Amino acid sequence: MKPGNYLKFSLVVLFSLFQTISCKGPGKITGSSEKIEIPAESPKIAFLNFSIKNDSIHPENSVRLINKILTDGKLKDNPPSVIPKPNDLKYIVSGNNSKELQTGFIPNPLKQTLEYVTETGQLAKRDIESDSTQFSLRIQLEPDARYFSLKKFAGQDSELIPLLKVDLFQNN
Numbered sequence: 001m002k003p004g005n006y007l008k009f010s011l012v013v014l015f016s017l018f019q020t021i022s023c024k025g026p027g028k029i030t031g032s033s034e035k036i037e038i039p040a041e042s043p044k045i046a047f048l049n050f051s052i053k054n055d056s057i058h059p060e061n062s063v064r065l066i067n068k069i070l071t072d073g074k075l076k077d078n079p080p081s082v083i084p085k086p087n088d089l090k091y092i093v094s095g096n097n098s099k100e101l102q103t104g105f106i107p108n109p110l111k112q113t114l115e116y117v118t119e120t121g122q123l124a125k126r127d128i129e130s131d132s133t134q135f136s137l138r139i140q141l142e143p144d145a146r147y148f149s150l151k152k153f154a155g156q157d158s159e160l161i162p163l164l165k166v167d168l169f170q171n172n
Contacts, residue, residue: 044141053132101142109135
């Protein structure tokens with residue numbers, strides 16, 4: 001064997017030996033007083049897609065669930081809280097006992113703010129009200145979450161107007 005090949009061969013053998021030793025387990029495991037907790041259920045994320053239509057006759061909007069996807073996972077951060085304005089939507093996630101587990105507000109999806117550049121090169125904003133649109137919501141579900149509700153926020157002293165209630169784990 002050439003001296004250069006002998007060096008390469010011995011390095012490969014040493015590297016293989018090192019890999020084998022470093023991957024070896026701790027040996028025989030003896031009884032331990034520590035209990036390992038296994039989570040009963042992995043965290044879930046709900047992806048919900050809706051369509052909303054403005055009803056000119058009634059103060060309620062017509063909201064329809066297009067589809068929902070529930071998947072295992074955890075969101076990185078919580079969405080910023082929104083100060084509700086009239087016609088915003090409040091979502092409520094509740095459990096089997098109708099106890100509210102999560103709540104939040106969604107800015108009115110029928111009201112879009114459009115930013116554009118004017119002829120003079122200045123930025124300007126314009127609010128546009130649509131008759132209908134689609135919107136999506138992504139939320140982290142609590143372990144005992146069961147139902148999702150949408151209600152219309154009419155103002156500080158007004159009651160919420162129910163729009164939709166969905167069983168998150170029932171197939172549509």
